[in-house]
Amino acid sequence: MFRQFCHISPVLPFHSLAKVETRVSPFLQRETPRLRLTTITGGLVFRHGFAISPVVSSFTRVSSFRQGHSHFSNSRFRLSSLSKINTPNNYTKPIVGRWLLLSSGLVFGIVVLGGLTRLTESGLSIVEWKPITGVIPPITHPQWEEEFEKYKQFPEYKLLNYNISLSDFKYIYLMEWSHRMWGRMIGLIFVLPAVYFGFRGHMSRPIIKKVVGLAGLLGFQGVLGWYMVKSGLSEELMSTPGAVPRVSHYWLVAHLGSAFLLYSGMFLTGLQILRDSKIAYDSFPKGVARILANPSLNKFRRLAICVAMLIFLTSMSGALVAGLDAGLIYNEFPYMGKNIIPPKSELFSKAYARLGEANLWRNFIDNPTTVQFDHRVLAISTLCAITTLWLYSRRLMLPPKARLAINSVLGVSCLQVTLGISTLIYMVPLPLASAHQAGSLTLLTTALYLVHTMKRIPIKI
Numbered sequence: 001m002f003r004q005f006c007h008i009s010p011v012l013p014f015h016s017l018a019k020v021e022t023r024v025s026p027f028l029q030r031e032t033p034r035l036r037l038t039t040i041t042g043g044l045v046f047r048h049g050f051a052i053s054p055v056v057s058s059f060t061r062v063s064s065f066r067q068g069h070s071h072f073s074n075s076r077f078r079l080s081s082l083s084k085i086n087t088p089n090n091y092t093k094p095i096v097g098r099w100l101l102l103s104s105g106l107v108f109g110i111v112v113l114g115g116l117t118r119l120t121e122s123g124l125s126i127v128e129w130k131p132i133t134g135v136i137p138p139i140t141h142p143q144w145e146e147e148f149e150k151y152k153q154f155p156e157y158k159l160l161n162y163n164i165s166l167s168d169f170k171y172i173y174l175m176e177w178s179h180r181m182w183g184r185m186i187g188l189i190f191v192l193p194a195v196y197f198g199f200r201g202h203m204s205r206p207i208i209k210k211v212v213g214l215a216g217l218l219g220f221q222g223v224l225g226w227y228m229v230k231s232g233l234s235e236e237l238m239s240t241p242g243a244v245p246r247v248s249h250y251w252l253v254a255h256l257g258s259a260f261l262l263y264s265g266m267f268l269t270g271l272q273i274l275r276d277s278k279i280a281y282d283s284f285p286k287g288v289a290r291i292l293a294n295p296s297l298n299k300f301r302r303l304a305i306c307v308a309m310l311i312f313l314t315s316m317s318g319a320l321v322a323g324l325d326a327g328l329i330y331n332e333f334p335y336m337g338k339n340i341i342p343p344k345s346e347l348f349s350k351a352y353a354r355l356g357e358a359n360l361w362r363n364f365i366d367n368p369t370t371v372q373f374d375h376r377v378l379a380i381s382t383l384c385a386i387t388t389l390w391l392y393s394r395r396l397m398l399p400p401k402a403r404l405a406i407n408s409v410l411g412v413s414c415l416q417v418t419l420g421i422s423t424l425i426y427m428v429p430l431p432l433a434s435a436h437q438a439g440s441l442t443l444l445t446t447a448l449y450l451v452h453t454m455k456r457i458p459i460k461i
């Protein structure tokens with residue numbers, strides 16, 4: 001009966017459809033496969049699987065929408081509680097969320113591999129950018145010799161590595177090659193499923209927009225990576241007295257920053273899709289939704305976002321430390337020389353002002369002492385902010401996952417600060433420095449997870 005109605009009428013009364021699960025006709029199935037109605041207490045159901053109910057106590061479950069138009073025009077009826085999520089333009093399959101989380105995991109991996117590439121000083125070993133043909137590394141001895149000869153033309157070899165052997169070169173080359181290959185792999189694992197999901201209609205329009213934005217950021221990341229390498233190949237380094245053959249720290253910050261943003265975007269969007277799908281399938285715990293609806297959590301919610309931003313900022317200042325090799329000076333903590341704060345003349349040195357005293361601010365980005373000091377200050381401020389947030393959270397009623405998240409943020413931040421201090425004291429050994437870098441992304445992950453678990457749920461309870 002219901003099938004018949006669906007064919008002939010765009011609007012149907014369904015007072016009698018409470019707790020009915022139904023399959024629609026083969027014709028409709030093509031448009032809205034697996035339409036199911038549950039516990040609807042009264043209202044209207046529309047073609048393509050919409051429902052509105054004057055009694056807002058439950059909602060429709062609808063999956064795999066294809067149509068892009070809505071029929072919500074009758075203002076006499078309130079939309080069912082999850083209408084925002086359950087419109088054709090707003091439903092995304094959970095597999096898309098899982099794929100985004102997998103992609104974010106791959107980005108995490110490449111950040112760590114990129115750090116290892118930098119720490120082993122391998123980043124400048126491949127002196128060309130060949131996105132397609134660069135997939136195949138040199139194989140035969142003459143091919144290796146040829147690549148080595150190319151490398152010898154650039155400042156890193158001339159100033160620093162003039163006595164490395166071919167086998168040493170092979171090691172640094174393969175490090176950088178793996179980093180680039182991982183980047184290509186992420187490109188494929190991201191773009192191909194994105195196209196597939198797009199064509200199959202598995203993504204809502206807002207998610208399509210986000211995925212397109214993330215794909216753009218991914219491409220941009222590759223371009224930034226190449227410009228960063230190029231900055232370290234510049235011939236200018238040969239003519240600048242005391243210049244160190246390494247990539248520009250500005251490019252390094254940009255490259256790491258955009259990787260962190262890409263990671264955050266994928267991670268948060270993935271989580272959002274999985275959560276929305278739980279809501280749409282009525283498996284999101286109502287108790288949690290009720291707790292999250294409490295207005296007294298608004299302040300905590302805002303502070304959690306601020307903490308995530310502070311972690312991001314501290315990480316970028318860490319990238320400046322890494323880019324300037326500023327971890328190789330003042331290898332002590334909490335002192336920097338005789339005092340906790342180095343002398344003003346050193347923090348604001350005219351040597352870094354370039355064009356006169358008006359440019360003393362350049363010390364913040366160019367002077368290793370100032371950059372390290374800033375990183376210390378930001379890191380300790382981050383730890384204090386997290387501790388305060390954690391103490392504040394003790395007074396609040398939080399959902400279990402949010403409680404787990406804030407506890408993790410505190411735990412990981414303590415570990416991260418310990419790793420940072422150890423990295424500094426032991427003069428940046430590879431395992432500690434790499435763990436410290438991975439720790440920063442882990443800390444950001446816990447903070448993002450906290451922000452996610454604190455999001456209000458669009459259910460009327």
Ligand code: HEM
Nearest residue numbers: 115315318319321322327379382417420421424433437440
């Ligand atoms: C919330 C705490 C912290 C965060 C989020 C953080 C984050 C970072 C990040 C992202 C990097 C760049 C890593 C790279 O690109 O390889 C870095 C580098 C560094 N950080 Fe931290 N850091 C924190 C605390 C500290 C503390 C307390 C210290 C020591 C006082 C410290 C010392 C260093 C040093 C020496 C480096 C340079 C390591 C290298 O050259 O590879 N960090 N930090």
